[in-house]
Amino acid sequence: AQTVTQSQPEMSVQEAETVTLSCTYDTSESDYYLFWYKQPPSRQMILVIRQEAYKQQNATENRFSVNFQKAAKSFSLKISDSQLGDAAMYFCAYRGPSGFNKFYFGSGTKLNVKP
Amino acid sequence: EAGVAQSPRYKIIEKRQSVAFWCNPISGHATLYWYQQILGQGPKLLIQFQNNGVVDDSQLPKDRFSAERLKGVDSTLKIQPAKLEDSAVYLCASSPLAGVYTDTQYFGPGTRLTVL
Numbered sequence: 001a002q003t004v005t006q007s008q009p010e011m012s013v014q015e016a017e018t019v020t021l022s023c024t025y026d027t028s029e030s031d032y033y034l035f036w037y038k039q040p041p042s043r044q045m046i047l048v049i050r051q052e053a054y055k056q057q058n059a060t061e062n063r064f065s066v067n068f069q070k071a072a073k074s075f076s077l078k079i080s081d082s083q084l085g086d087a088a089m090y091f092c093a094y095r096g097p098s099g100f101n102k103f104y105f106g107s108g109t110k111l112n113v114k115p
Numbered sequence: 116e117a118g119v120a121q122s123p124r125y126k127i128i129e130k131r132q133s134v135a136f137w138c139n140p141i142s143g144h145a146t147l148y149w150y151q152q153i154l155g156q157g158p159k160l161l162i163q164f165q166n167n168g169v170v171d172d173s174q175l176p177k178d179r180f181s182a183e184r185l186k187g188v189d190s191t192l193k194i195q196p197a198k199l200e201d202s203a204v205y206l207c208a209s210s211p212l213a214g215v216y217t218d219t220q221y222f223g224p225g226t227r228l229t230v231l
Contacts (some may be wrong), residue, residue: 004157035219044118045158045206045222091157102171103148103220105157 002027004094006106013082014114020067021077021109023092029053031097034068036077039108040088048090051075079111087113117141119223121207127229133195136226140189140209146170148220149182149192150206158206164190165212194228202230 003026013019025034036048051059051068058066063083067076079086092106120139128134140147145166150158161180162172166187175182179198184190194201204227208220 037222044224045208047219047221050219093157100163100165100170102160102163103158105159107157108155 002029002094002096002104004092004104004106006092006109008109009107010110010112012112012114013079015082015084017082018078018080019082019111021079021090021092021111023075023077023106025073025075025092025094025104027073027094027096029096033095033097034066034075035093035095035103036064036066036075037091037093037105038086038088039091040085045091049077082113084113084115087111119207119209119221121205121223121226123226124224125227125229127231128197130199130230131196133193134197134228135191135193136205136207136228138190138192138207138223140207141211141221143211144209144221145187145212146210147184147190148206148208148210149190150208152204152206152225154203161192197228197230199230202228204228 005024032053034051037045038048039045049061049064063080065078089108091108094104122137147164149161152158161175162182163170164184167184182192204225206225207223210220
């Protein structure tokens with residue numbers, strides 16, 4: 001079975017600074033999808049960014065970007081110019097190539113943003 | 116477009132009681148997921164539907180949990196009887212079958228269950 005590992009249970013960053021959250025995964029598939037989801041306290045989970053494994057170019061969404069290293073099975077999230085509203089749990093997730101494949105989530109990283 | 120709706124938002128029950136959760140996915144989304152998220156952990160898939168058929172229920176404790184998705188739209192998840200370890204947030208998510216974002220899930224606000 002696929003596994004997703006987030007080795008940083010909690011991280012802190014100063015407002016306006018940059019922070020990188022780590023994620024590694026294990027799979028035997030060559031084609032798959034990777035995601036970062038944000039879950040603010042007592043609020044619903046929302047998609048931050050997604051990456052298709054067949055694309056070599058790293059995905060970017062405004063202040064959020066990823067460093068996708070397929071050979072190393074690594075998928076880190078970089079948040080630039082951190083804002084107080086970025087404080088949340090961040091989950092890395094993996095899904096196989098088919099729409100029938102299920103999603104696997106990591107255990108999450110709690111991000112604190114200091115003013 | 117309206118998001119994924121869930122109810123109730125909170126539920127407190129005694130152990131051995133029964134409880135049911137309801138989910139209405141985004142209109143037109145064929146795939147529906149139920150997750151259990153225990154405090155401090157990532158979501159764990161309980162069951163995945165494609166229209167009204169079950170795609171994966173390998174991690175659903177079938178002796179006490181059941182789920183159905185009649186007419187391929189909304190869904191209910193039931194626990195009978197509940198145990199203390201069932202205390203968690205139950206998340207519903209949906210994704211489209213066609214279009215650009217078939218690989219992306221959209222989550223509801225969740226139902227927080229406390230079993231005393």
